[in-house]
Amino acid sequence: MYDVQTLGIPGALSSYIPETCARWGLDGFAVLGNDATISIARWSGLIPADIDSNGDGIADNWEATYFNRLDLDPASDSDSDGLTLFQEYLFGTSPLAYSPNPQQMSLSTNSVGKALRLVFPRRAGLPKVPYQFVTSPDLIQWSAATNISESLLATQSMDGVVFHTVAVTIPATNSAAEFLRWKWQP
Numbered sequence: 001m002y003d004v005q006t007l008g009i010p011g012a013l014s015s016y017i018p019e020t021c022a023r024w025g026l027d028g029f030a031v032l033g034n035d036a037t038i039s040i041a042r043w044s045g046l047i048p049a050d051i052d053s054n055g056d057g058i059a060d061n062w063e064a065t066y067f068n069r070l071d072l073d074p075a076s077d078s079d080s081d082g083l084t085l086f087q088e089y090l091f092g093t094s095p096l097a098y099s100p101n102p103q104q105m106s107l108s109t110n111s112v113g114k115a116l117r118l119v120f121p122r123r124a125g126l127p128k129v130p131y132q133f134v135t136s137p138d139l140i141q142w143s144a145a146t147n148i149s150e151s152l153l154a155t156q157s158m159d160g161v162v163f164h165t166v167a168v169t170i171p172a173t174n175s176a177a178e179f180l181r182w183k184w185q186p
């Protein structure tokens with residue numbers, strides 16, 4: 001299979017191969033030269049776990065492993081289970097099969113007032129946390145949740161990937177009703 005995806009050329013090659021470096025299968029690359037004879041090279045090597053060459057918030061190796069391409073829409077829901085691709089990546093669930101929603105939500109009350117508590121698994125080592133929480137009193141006007149506190153409850157490893165169990169506490173406002181949602185922003 002030959003799937004053209006423009007990727008960053010490895011540093012060792014970039015000085016003398018100025019043309020396209022394209023994905024070729026799951027673990028190989030084709031390098032297209034710029035002289036009269038097209039030179040194609042292929043080598044084998046897994047994409048490092050922490051590379052996100054197109055800045056979409058999802059690591060290349062995850063996209064390649066499940067979809068053999070990198071130009072995914074992180075907001076799409078490939079298996080119609082209600083979790084977006086980005087959430088499946090974040091939570092460590094399969095984007096190809098139904099996944100029970102791993103988010104646990106509860107209401108808590110403390111001396112300050114009521115708060116919404118959200119517990120979920122989160123992939124460790126994200127270069128940045130590409131989401132925020134927004135709240136709304138009416139599902140129309142949304143604004144960034146404030147005074148959020150976050151704590152790590154546990155760390156576990158699954159198929160060689162480290163995940164944290166995270167608890168996020170979001171204080172309730174004085175609105176009669178309040179809605180919460182994740183806003184993805186790579």
Ligand SMILES: [Ca+2]
Pocket residue numbers: 076077078079080081082083084085088095
């Ligand atoms: Ca899904």
Ligand SMILES: [Ca+2]
Pocket residue numbers: 079081083088093094095096097098099
């Ligand atoms: Ca799924």
